[in-house]
Amino acid sequence: MAAALWLPTLHSLAASPLLPSDLVSARSQSGQFVVYAGPSSGSIPPVLEPAKNKGFVRLEPTLVAVSCERIKQLLSRELDAAAPWRGTIYVVLYPAKGASDPITITSERFKNDSHYRVDMPDVVERTRYVRAVVQALLIEMANRAARAHAGELPAWLTEGISELLLASNEVEIILPPPRGSVSGVNLSTTEVRARKEPLEEQAQKKLRGRAPLSFEELSWPTGEQLSGAASDVYSGSAHLFVGELLRLPEGRAGLRGMLAQLPQHHNWQFAFLKAFGSRFERPLDVEKWWALSRAQISGREPAQAWSPEDSWRKLDQALHTAVLVRTATNETPLRAEVPLQTVVREWDSTRQTQALEQTLRQLELLRSRIGQQFAELVEDYHQAIKAYMERRDRGGAVLPFTRKAGRRRAAEAAIQQFNALDTRRQAMRPSPKAPDVARPPSSPAPPP
Numbered sequence: 001m002a003a004a005l006w007l008p009t010l011h012s013l014a015a016s017p018l019l020p021s022d023l024v025s026a027r028s029q030s031g032q033f034v035v036y037a038g039p040s041s042g043s044i045p046p047v048l049e050p051a052k053n054k055g056f057v058r059l060e061p062t063l064v065a066v067s068c069e070r071i072k073q074l075l076s077r078e079l080d081a082a083a084p085w086r087g088t089i090y091v092v093l094y095p096a097k098g099a100s101d102p103i104t105i106t107s108e109r110f111k112n113d114s115h116y117r118v119d120m121p122d123v124v125e126r127t128r129y130v131r132a133v134v135q136a137l138l139i140e141m142a143n144r145a146a147r148a149h150a151g152e153l154p155a156w157l158t159e160g161i162s163e164l165l166l167a168s169n170e171v172e173i174i175l176p177p178p179r180g181s182v183s184g185v186n187l188s189t190t191e192v193r194a195r196k197e198p199l200e201e202q203a204q205k206k207l208r209g210r211a212p213l214s215f216e217e218l219s220w221p222t223g224e225q226l227s228g229a230a231s232d233v234y235s236g237s238a239h240l241f242v243g244e245l246l247r248l249p250e251g252r253a254g255l256r257g258m259l260a261q262l263p264q265h266h267n268w269q270f271a272f273l274k275a276f277g278s279r280f281e282r283p284l285d286v287e288k289w290w291a292l293s294r295a296q297i298s299g300r301e302p303a304q305a306w307s308p309e310d311s312w313r314k315l316d317q318a319l320h321t322a323v324l325v326r327t328a329t330n331e332t333p334l335r336a337e338v339p340l341q342t343v344v345r346e347w348d349s350t351r352q353t354q355a356l357e358q359t360l361r362q363l364e365l366l367r368s369r370i371g372q373q374f375a376e377l378v379e380d381y382h383q384a385i386k387a388y389m390e391r392r393d394r395g396g397a398v399l400p401f402t403r404k405a406g407r408r409r410a411a412e413a414a415i416q417q418f419n420a421l422d423t424r425r426q427a428m429r430p431s432p433k434a435p436d437v438a439r440p441p442s443s444p445a446p447p448p
């Protein structure tokens with residue numbers, strides 16, 4: 001990488017006064033950001049030209065220093081974070097070659113703090129630029145008190161916060177180079193939209209009608225989900241997820257607490273659950289909350305939702321498996337509805353799996369139309385079925401009789417949970433409407 005020829009190590013950046021004479025540098029107002037750039041190549045590939053491709057921006061040291069400072073201020077405002085910074089962040093700009101030029105973030109630990117270095121091309125996609133600065137800032141925040149090892153950031157956190165900042169403050173944080181000057185004063189024009197779209201509208205542009213990803217998919221994204229057209233679905237989902245977390249009363253404090261906890265855990269999920277312990281005890285609780293949030297975010301209107309009576313009836317139908325029963329050999333089979341308890345208690349694993357997977361699909365279809373008062377109950381049934389299937393199929397039992405005993409315990413626990421959910425469902429059953437009574441027409445008033 002060209003940047004390596006100018007600044008081999010972070011230590012040389014911080015301590016050595018012997019820098020190339022043609023190196024341009026700028027320091028941000030707070031002093032946390034120091035931006036370096038070597039001589040520009042002068043020409044760039046046409047695809048990177050910001051005048052032709054609005055998705056790219058040309059970076060200059062002075063403007064980047066101001067921009068990074070603004071990103072930090074907006075991030076601090078989103079998280080309500082007031083703690084002073086500890087680690088200097090060096091931004092090194094190198095001549096752009098193509099749209100896929102790499103952006104790298106490295107760190108060097110000293111006795112009392114760390115320094116961070118971000119290498120990026122001097123012409124870069126706007127989203128990649130903001131994401132890199134946000135990631136460096138989050139890493140610095142997470143590692144202020146690190147002792148043993150650096151904290152691991154979840155991809156959804158960097159992606160979600162970057163999208164939030166871009167959607168609401170892009171004009172403020174990405175500064176284009178001046179296009180001319182008048183009387184020695186550099187001038188630049190920027191298009192400003194006065195109306196700020198709600199969170200859901202901003203994210204839906206990325207999703208393009210597709211459903212947001214689940215918490216598990218956000219937690220452990222594949223390479224395909226983070227690249228190409230599929231990356232829009234991930235970034236839109238992360239945008240919504242972080243936005244919904246910040247709406248919680250404890251959302252900002254929870255995310256700050258999670259960052260502080262990251263160096264103490266090898267898995268970010270433990271830090272997340274510890275920071276949000278008052279709301280989520282297990283990843284399953286997060287998945288349930290997020291599923292409900294996704295249903296509310298879907299933008300359905302009250303007119304699209306079923307009535308309470310239809311919602312209850314369709315949920316009841318989804319929870320019963322239809323089977324054919326013969327009362328005698330020569331009799332025509334009759335259709336019967338089997339509850340979840342019977343499926344779990346009496347059916348073999350293969351038939352159970354087929355029936356329970358069908359029930360899960362039915363519950364998922366209900367999410368978009370079910371009345372809001374039943375949405376949580378739908379998710380509770382969905383999670384209870386998934387939890388039973390996971391416990392039933394969990395490995396580890398080698399001997400047949402211990403495996404059989406484990407499945408029996410899983411079935412007993414599931415039946416108790418289904419019984420409790422059924423009690424809730426029955427209590428929520430709408431009262432039948434009283435039939436309209438025909439009234440005789442009123443007699444006309446006597447003439448005066």
